[in-house]
Amino acid sequence: MLDINELKFDEKGLIPAIVADAITGKVLTLAYMNRESLKITMERGLTCFYSRSRNELWLKGETSGNYQHVVSITADCDRDALLVKVEKDGPACHTGSDSCFTAPVFESDELAEFTLRGLYELLEDRKAKLPEGSYTTYLFQKGIDKILKKVGEESTEVIIAGKANDKAETIYELADLAYHAMVLMVQMGITVDDVHRELASRHIIDHKVKQEKMV
Numbered sequence: 176m177l178d179i180n181e182l183k184f185d186e187k188g189l190i191p192a193i194v195a196d197a198i199t200g201k202v203l204t205l206a207y208m209n210r211e212s213l214k215i216t217m218e219r220g221l222t223c224f225y226s227r228s229r230n231e232l233w234l235k236g237e238t239s240g241n242y243q244h245v246v247s248i249t250a251d252c253d254r255d256a257l258l259v260k261v262e263k264d265g266p267a268c269h270t271g272s273d274s275c276f277t278a279p280v281f282e283s284d285e286l287a288e289f290t291l292r293g294l295y296e297l298l299e300d301r302k303a304k305l306p307e308g309s310y311t312t313y314l315f316q317k318g319i320d321k322i323l324k325k326v327g328e329e330s331t332e333v334i335i336a337g338k339a340n341d342k343a344e345t346i347y348e349l350a351d352l353a354y355h356a357m358v359l360m361v362q363m364g365i366t367v368d369d370v371h372r373e374l375a376s377r378h379i380i381d382h383k384v385k386q387e388k389m390v
Contacts, residue, residue: 180309181214183255189225191259197246197260198371200365203267206235208257220245222261241265261303263291291357291367298361313359322362326356 184190189207196203206224212232214225222235222243226253236242251259268275301311314322329352336344339361361364 177250177254179210181254182213182250182257183253184210185255189227190255192222192224192257192259194222194243194259194261197262201274202276203261203263203273205245211255216245216259217248218357222259236264237266238261241267271361291353293378294354295357295361295367298357302361311358314355315362319359319362322355322359326352326359329355 190209190213192206192208194203194206195201206222207227208223209225209232212225214224214231215234219234222245224233225231225237234242237324242264243259244263246260246348248257248259266273268277298311298378301309302315303313305312314325329348333345333352334346334349336348360370
């Protein structure tokens with residue numbers, strides 16, 4: 176574990192801290208810490224920053240209630256910047272936005288980033304607007320029984336491809352299964368975060384079980 180004295184604070188005694196959502200990976204904000212605020216962050220497990228405009232420490236959420244619970248803090252290769260992963264109680268931005276980064280400047284059409292969250296939001300939009308000619312619209316119009324039937328069919332296709340040891344086909348069928356599973360999630364109001372939290376809780380339990388077996 177890196178010692179705090181190995182970090183490189185600037186001439187004003189500050190170090191930039193990039194705050195990201197530990198669950199989604201989304202960048203939430205860029206703030207600054209000094210030695211004191213970093214120590215408070217580590218001691219309390221809540222992000223504490225140094226305000227350059229007010230020249231004082233501020234504990235994120237102390238006024239708004241939107242605390243950020245620290246999962247990890249990692250320094251970059253030059254030791255002059257920090258990545259702080261958090262689980263947040265509310266919006267990260269003072270405007271009420273989930274993230275401070277909300278104003279697109281440029282986005283490549285060819286290299287547009289794909290995310291499961293983005294797919295989920297697209298499916299939500301399909302469910303709300305039900306555009307004609309969309310396969311997703313067809314599934315939502317048919318309802319839960321049809322969606323469940325497709326999840327079952329795609330699960331079978333994954334099993335068949337896996338049994339044949341066909342990697343390419345298995346990847347293809349897994350993608351189909353993932354899509355239909357997310358349609359089911361949207362239909363039932365289950366979010367990506369809900370599934371992530373469930374998996375995270377199992378990881379913690381598994382870790383504890385492994386520790387107990389070692390004792």
